[in-house]
Amino acid sequence: MLPPLADLVDSARVVALPMAARFRGVDVREALLFEGPEGWAEFSPFIEYEDAEAATWLAAAIDFAWSPQPAPVRDRIGVNATVPAVPASQVAAVLARFAGCRTAKVKVAEPGQTLADDVARVRAVREAMGPEGRIRVDANGAWNVDEAEHAVHALAEYDLEYVEQPCATVPELAELRRRVKYMGIPVAADESIRKSSDPLAVARAGAADLIVIKAQPLGGVTHALQIVTAAGLPAVVSSALDTAVGLSQGAALAAALPSLEYDCGLGTASLFLDDVADRRPVDGSIPAGRVTPGAATIDRLAASDERRDWWMARLARCHEVLAAR
Template sequence: MAAGPSLDDLLATAVPFALPLRHPFRGLRVREGVLLEGPEGWGEFAPFDDYPDTAAARWLASAIEAAFRGWPEPCRSDIEVNAIIPAVGADDAARLTREAIADLGCRTIKVKVGSRDLSADEQRVGAIRDVLTAELGPGQGFIRVDANGAWDVRRGEQALRSLAGFGLEYVEQPCATREEMRELRRLVDVRFAADELIRQADGHVTRISEIADVAVLKPAPLGGAAPLLQQAEALDVPVVVSGSLDSSVGLGTALAAAGALPDLPFASGLGTGALFACDLAGPVVPRNGRIRVERIAPDPQALQVAAALVSEERRAFWLQRVADAWAVKG
């Protein structure tokens, strides 16, 4: 394999960017990151601020793969995707679901839950089910809820016994630990998906069927599309490919991974483009519930606008973040 880029190579093309979101998402109002350009195109480095350098190093590996090494060959031309709804009120959830169906053609809705107010979660999910029923028919459309590990076993049982009545495709990462996931799974009749437990593991995970029915894999935290395919092959459950609140450019890595997987039994979690108020290129949003597998280059004017939204302090932060991740990656 040819030698990879040097740190100087990366910093020479690095463009920190900031993209405002339509709604707050997991505490964020603006998504920041860095674009890196190489012979294959552009890669995105955007680990969240609270991620350690060891995790950021994997995100940098993913950006280097995209910009300097390229992606695996796809075996399909487009991907079915879900729409995603933040932890908003019931009225907003209903409106966003109607828009997802009418404008994007999505039939699968992923929604954030796990707030302290269980009744707010119930109202949000119930509003989504009401719209799916009204627009698609009784029992049509899928709802997947994502708790991001917020529940303990007692709270998770209480929440899922209530939310299951709305018909759930699965619950993503209901609890933070394997032990809690295992115990809760015995108590409720809902399919489980594991996300953080895989993403935060040290090395490949092989056995999760004792705690989950589905594995949610995100390429950037795993080091890129090729490492995701290797992780998927090692697992003993089906895989859903998801993004990490990527820009339109960064989403290309997740599309490449989903496009190259031999089996893709569920809609992928790649409908996050609709969350951005503006993007680095024409927004990558579903049409008829699907997104094409393709590489997206930034629009020069859009990138200039997004770069101008980054303060000098944050620009220095991001360039240092690249250097720190490089030092860990080696």
């Protein structure tokens, strides 16, 4: 059931969180928060997303605020550190923000950078984490198949756990997986799941060894769980650079998965200098419970009036999209 727009607007607050390092092209992360009968939820599709795609994020937020969530099977979630596309000299400082994390996801294929930059960054992560650390890389679909194959070979000596979304399309992922299978480096799909009209195409094509799922882009916890079940592949739950409120939804998803073989990308609170609540990793994990932000904290982190108006207008448009579906 879609609640009236007025019910969302009544508690809606827009926040702007300063980041410790530039990530995904932004230094400040904006989000709209609102409260429903079940608690607080987050609506924070990236700025460039059109309303049709952003409306799915709103559906996820409404589901989290208005509906009971699937029962958890674990109360804490192991999480990875996230290393933006920073110079190798800054890697140690980034990792220091992720207390106790045994796994690191390293951004690669950043526009304007080279494979040499990626190799240097991954090398620095390996040196900082030692031989027992787990390293995965994320290219966000930026390589073609030949570039991805070359990069996997260049990075293989650092013992990769997997390579996430190395290429943009499902056929490219399938071809790369065929080429590097002998190396024992798994291929993970992210954008090919969350931005696809057919999130199961990856599994049917044999294009990935595991899938990365995110609660907001997939319309909520229940729908994401259905995708995991239908895909039949191991899943890693990740964030969409969420505030602590959004991370609690991701944690609810991770907590409800019957099996969780990998650390999840839900430690991203450590990328912020301030947040609406504290969801930074402790001993490499976060709790699975809901978050209730304090009023004073929301006020301190409030976005400008101009940005609040922008988000409220977006909320209204996306609510209209959902009403028409």
